[in-house]
Amino acid sequence: MNIQNQTRVAEFVFLGFSGVPKGQMYLFLVFLTIYLVTLIENTTIVTLIQLDSRLHSPMYFFLSHLSCLDVCYSSVTVPKILTNFLRQKPTISYNQCMVQMFFLMTFAGSECALLAIMAYDRYAAICQPLRYSNLMSSQVRVPLAVFSWLWGLLNSALHTSLATNLSFCGANQIDHIFCDVPPLLKIACTDTYVNEMTLHLASIFIGLSPFLFILLSYVYILAAILRIRSNTGRRKAFSTCASHMIVVFVYFGMANLNYNRPSAGYSLEIDTLISTLYCIMTPMLNPLIYSLRNKEVKGALWKVLGLQGKESTSNWLKA
Structure with missing residues (x-):
């Protein structure tokens, strides 16, 4: 048989929701x-930060980038999941799978770096208030934001280039809900040692290093x-x-379980839950934790909605 026919897979089948065949429509709605x-949350935050001059500060500059990342992050996976629910056919073509994995890892890596930068911003504001304007000037924060995007892009390019060299020998069933490196390595029929070592090393630099930096920043902040x-x-x-750290622990904890779990010991249901938490739920929770609880953001929202008087009355009653 031709080697190309053995190794070339036209499409992959996701098994993540195979255990609930009768609940597809409910899952679609959820x-x-x-x-x-x-x-809605993230586009609202980006719009408010752009419209209200009071939000043109370093903290909100980084928050707008986080919101953009969360929109991109969620849009890489969820639309395809929704489409598969409607089609009752959880498949994805080989090329689409590689593209999805590339952008998924780009935004995941960028978010790790950006969360670390945001922790440093809070450290500078709280622990170095007199130097804050210099530490977070436009000449500093713009390159930091660009660096966070490039951080994820380089990481993703490395993993995707290695993944395209894998052979699958006809195996096309992925124990996951979207295309990612670990489930693809699981079904590959060629040696994946280089891919696995690269994944573990990258998780240290891309995931663990920012996480430890965030912890150190919050020790000084506390x-x-x-x-x-x-x-x-x-x-x-x-x-x-505390609310910030909850988001950080959920995101980095679930990502670590996803990319550094042993080859055996996790069920399909647990894998699906982990992926849903860190890749789908976190982009929805970030705006609630980081932005929509802030007085400045709520004030800008009231202003845009023409309800500034209502906000003033509410503040007067609380006083």
Whole structure:
């Protein structure tokens, strides 16, 4: 038999939701709702930051990039999942799979770097307030934002180029809900040692290093918060930091389980849950945690909606 016929796979079949054949329409509605909420939240934040001059600060500059990343991140996977639900045929062509994997890993790597940069921004604002304007000037924050996008792009280019050299020998059933490196390595019939070592090494530099940097930044931030004399201010700061850290732990924790799990020991259901949490739920939660709870963002939203008077009345009643 021709080698090309043995190794060339025209399409892949996703098995992630194969255990719920009668619940496809309910899952479609759930994922559609999550996707629409994600788009509305993140596009609203980007629009508000662009329209309101009070939000033209380094923190909101990075938040706008995070919202753009979350829209892209979610759009790489969810539309294809929704299409497959409607078609009742969970498949993807080989070329589409490679493209999906490329952009997925680009945005995932970029988000890791951007979350670390945002943690540094908060560290500079809280622990170095007198130097903050210099530490986060436009000459600094713009290159940092560009670096976060390039960080993910280079990581993705490396993994995708290695994945295109894999042979699958007719095996085309992926134990996942979208195309990613680990499930593809699982069904490849060629030696995947280089791919696996590259994946583990990249997870240290792309995932673990930013995570440790974030933890270190928040150690300094929490130390500064403990010096706040006002109990109210301290509680508010702790609440904000705790919500940020929850998102960070969920995102990096699920990503680590996804890219560094052993070859055996995880069920298809657990893999699907992990992927849904870090790749689909996180883009919806980020705006709620990082932006929509901020007074400045809510004030800008009231202003755009023409309800600024209502906001002032609400603040007067709270006072």
